[in-house]
Every structure is written in structure tokens, then in C-alpha cells.
Amino acid sequence: MISFRVLIVVALQTLALAYMIFERQQMLDSARVVTLKVVPVDPRDMFRGDYVVLNYDISRVDVATLAGDDKFSSGETAYVTVQKQSDGIWNAVAIAHKPVSQSPGDVALLATVQYADDPAANASANVSLTYGVESYFVPQGTGHAIEEEARKGSLTVDVAVNPQGRSAIRAVRRNGQAFYVEGVF
Amino acid sequence: MRPPFYITQLKRDLEQWIKAGLVPAENRDRILESVGNGSTTGRLETTIAVFGAILIGAGALSFVGANWAAMTKPVRLVVLFGGMWLAYAAAVAFYQSGRNLIAQAFVLLGVLLFGSNIWFIAQTYNINSHFPDGTLLWGVGALAAAVLVPSRAALAAALAIGSYWTWQETIDFNQFIHLPFLPFWAVCAAQATYLGWRPGIHLSALSLIMWLVISHDSIQSLLGWSDAEVVSLYVFLPLLIWSVTQIREPGPNGVALMVGHYAFFMFLVAFSIVHLFDGKPGGSSSSWLLCAIILSLLSLGAVVLSMQRKGATAIDLAGTAFAAIVTISYVMNITEHSDRFDIPYLICTLVVILWSVFRGARMDDRFVVNWSVAAFGVWVLYTYFELFSGLMDQAVFFTVGGVLLIVLALALEPLRRSLVNSTNTAVQG
Secondary structure, three states, X not given: OHHHHHHHHHHHHHHHHHHHHHHHHHHHOOOOEEEEEEEOOOHHHHEEOOEEEOEEHHHEEEHHHOEEOOOOOOOOEEEEEEEEOOOOOEEEEEEEOOOOOOOOOOEEEEEEEEEXXXXXXXXXXXXXXXXXXXXEEOOOOOHXXXXXXXXXXXXXXXXXXXXXXXXXXXXXXXXXXXXXXXXXX | OOOHHHHXXXXXXXXXXXXXXXXXXXXXXXXXXXXXXXXXXXXXXXXXXXXXXXXXXXXXXXXXXXXXXXXXXXXXXXXXXXXXXXXXXXXXXXXXXOXXXXXXXXXXXXXXXXXXXXXXXXXXXXXXXOOHHHHHHHHHHHHHHHHHOOOHHHHHHHHHHHXXXXXXXXXXXXXXXXXXXXXXXXXXXXXXXXXXXXXXXXXXXXXXXXXXXXXXXXXXXXXXXXXXXXXXXXXXXXHHHHHHHOOOOOOOOOHHXXXXXXXXXXXXXXHHHHHHOOOOOOOOOHHHHHHHHXXXXXXXXXXXXXXXXXXXXXXXXXXXXXXXXXXXXXXXXXXXXXXXXXXXXXXXXXXXXXXXXXXHHHOOOHHHHHHHHHHHHHHHHHHHHHHOOOHHHHHHHHHXXXXXXXXXXXXXXXXXXXXXHHHHHHHHO
16 A cells, blocks of 8 residues: 555656656747847856856847837736847847737747836836746856857857747757757657 | 653653552553653654665765766656656665655655756756746645655655745745745645644644745735734734634644644734834724734633633633733834833733743643743843833832732732642542
């Protein structure tokens, strides 16, 4: 009887861990992939141990220049609609509390508002957002090289987006060439 | 299981009773077994095994961390899942060989490895979600082990992890009153009660107190009450819980007694400090007044019920009413902390402390007596250092107070004698 009870615990815990991997793989298998440009961040902060901090063009947006809603507060969720540009990079075209599409092929990314200016008090109302793709674990000792690439402006990240708008890093590219590609194994 | 100090005292008493011929010597072991006299060797074995499990868990984490980059993803998964499965397999093997205490340590190791696996898998697959969710998943896994196996060690882990989870949500992420912690806590507390495990009850009480403390601002903002009004909740609620735990005789595992002790401690601390907080300029809110009256009436009702089994007396009823009325009157009249209320409130605090000593002594409850005496010591020091600027004022205050206490003691002596006589008559009858 005790063996059976422990087996149930092991099965539940194993299923929970397997689900984490399964869900991630489902997101990576998504057909919707957008390429985001990585922008340099404070070099002292970027490389932390064995992961790099990734900041994107769309991590901070000015709602006055985008379609959609104007007012956001920290902690709430928002949808940032991105559109493919001629250089292959996707840029923000709208931000709203619900997914909006400006044209066919647009992709809405689910984000969490970290900080939002009050539009009534500021000429430009900036909103800081996170998408769940802001850090990337790398082998020890390789972080500084990636940091240097980001500083040169040659780093981009392919992000897979599931139907709910959640994102996962699929690949990290240097001058368009992938040097990290995600997969289950 | 009875508390260890009770069993130690009972052992001493039994030796005396056997010598006096009151108890047959052959009944000694059976009496001790009936109160759950456990062997200290077992406890030591468990403690050492639990330390061992924690060290193995730390060793496994360090090993995986040190070789992380060198391992391919399949090898990492084999190490992560394999380590956890091995721990649980060892637990089953020890359970089957009858070594349940060592088995518990391996269940704990399994729970620790489950937690480390969550973080390592999140790292391997670059999962950057709301990280308290990972802590919650770990806590739920630990709670599942605590309930299904069942395991005390896993329950302790679940309470610690759950407390860390609510800390992260409240402090790190400014979550407004983290209510999801309460159902998690309730399941933990229910399991600790079901297992009759005293440290589990202690941990449950401590984690709830921690949640109350870190949720103070949220509760205040939710209710729109002043500081004094919110702090008064920590007077009324524990007073009610303490009174309710007196309605029935304490059970064999002493859970109600322990809950009552925590409630008493919170009540005494909150009552002593409520006068340090500000009220509202416009007076107290009607919602607070209604809540305070309802909680006070419920407390008085519980005391009346416990009077039926002689768990409380008219003095307890008066003491409960006094504490409730003083708190309500103070909070209703205070707008901001002012020295003019210090002396009346200190006198009221002394009355409540004396009532606590009286109640603890009558119930033979050393916890209540000891903390009441400690509170009296703090009261004297506070009064001495904070209240009076002149030595003459201090001298008058303490002398009058001392005389009153001696008069009170002399007045109580006949009461004590009549109680002892009536008890002796009942025993002889």
C-alpha cells in the first residue's frame, strides 16, 4: 500500500515536470515565429552568472506612437502587436489590453507591464514590458561574448509565439546566423 | 502525542506514586505508552536521517550545477528524473523493511529534488515565467507527498515552501492580500492536525502569523481602517480563538491547547501595543465597530459555553468583557497616539495581565502563566523607562500598584482555599 501511495506521488511530480517540458516544446513548435532585435543593456547588469539578460526594442514602447489603448498600470497584462519590417525584424505597431491586429500576418505578444508613465502627466507615455524571454541560460564563460555581440547591435532572437500570445526563445542569432537553437533534446 | 515536558513530568510522578503504593509498578509502562511515550533513539535517528537527506540534496544540486555545461540535455534529464525516482524508491524500500523514520528522510529528499528539478528544467528550457509559480508548484508537490504518503517531513517542507511562496508574492511582487495562500495553508494545517503532529501545528501557526503580519498593509487598504483599528483585529480574533479552544476539554494530542496558546500570545501582545497606533481623525468606522462588537460577543459566548464545563469562571467572563470593552473604547476615542492615554491604558493592561495570570494558574496552564509573568516584567520596564519623568511619580505609581497587588493576593487567598477544599471533598466523596 505504501509503495502505491509513493508511486502516486512520484507520478504526480514527474507529470508536473514533464508538463513543463511538453508545454515549452509545444510553444517552440508553433508556426508563428517573430525575430526581435536585441538592444544593448547596461554591461554590468547584462551578464549574470550563467545567463544573459536580453532587452528588446519592444521592451519599452511609447503608447502615444502606437495604436490601441493608452492607459496601463504596472502588474497588468497587455498585448503588443508586432509587424514584420523589410529587414526581417518585427516591430511594435499596437499595444492594447486585448489582442489587436493591424494587418494580416501581425502577431500579438502577451506581455506584463512593469512600469507605465501616466499619459496625462507626460508628453510621451512610456511603458516597460516583459514577455518571458528576457533571460537566456548559456554555458559558463560564454556570456561576455554574447554581451559584446549585443553591444555591436548584431544580435537577434527568434521567438516562437503560441496562440495565446505567450513567447519562448527558439534561437539566438549573430548577424542572422543561429548559434543557439532550442529543442527538447 | 502529549508534549515531551508532560511525559517527563509524568515519569517522575509515576516513580513517586509507585513508591507510595498508589500505582502498581506493572502498570507503569502501559500508562506511559498510553500517552505516546516515544523512544528518544527514534527521534535522534530521524533527525540524523533528515540532516543526511538535506546534505545529499545539497550535494546533488552542487554536482548537477558543477557539471551543467558538460551535460547534454538528455543526460541532464536522466540525472534530474533519475535522482528523484531513486530517492522515492529508497523510501519505499525502507518503508517495506519497517524502517519508517529513515524512509521519511528519503521522502524529504525526493521533495527537495523535485524542487531543484523545477529550477533546473526551467533553466534548461529557458522558461521565464512568474517565478513564484515555480515555488507554488514545488509546495503543491511537497503537500501531495505529505498527504498521500503521509509524511511529516514533507509537511514541514510544504509549510516552509508555502510560506516562501506567499512571501515572494506579497513582498517581491506586491501582490494585494495574497488569499491563495489560505487554502494551501488550510490543507497543511488540517494534515498536521490529522497526523496529530505538534511541530506541524507550530509551523502552521507560525506561517499563518507570518502571513497576517506581511498582509497588514493589504488588509488595512482593503478595509479602509486606521492602524489602531487593524491592530485591534489582532486583539479580537485571537481572543475569540483562545475562548473557543476553552469550550471543550483539550484532546489527547493537545492541538486545541497549542492553538489556544498561540491565540493567547497574539492577544496579549496585540492588547499591549494597540495604544501605540493612531486612529482616524473622523472617528472609527462603522464597519470596524460592527466587526469588533460581533467578535467580542462571540468571545463572550464561547466563555459562557466553557463555564458549563468549569473551563472558565465569572472572572474569565469579566476579563474577556473588560479586554473587549477597553479595546473598543480606546480605538473609538483615539485619533492619533497621545501620551494622555498612556496611564489609563497601562492600568488596563495590568488588569488584563493579572487576569491572564489568574486564568493560567486556575487552568494549571504554565504557558499562559509564564508569558503573563513575562508580560508583567515588560510592563514594569516600559512603565519605568517611558512613562514617568520624575522619580517621585515613579515611586507613587509603583507603591500604589504594589499595595493593590498585595491586597488582591490577600483577597484571592480565601477563594483558593475554598476551591482546594471543594476539590478535596469531591475526590474523597
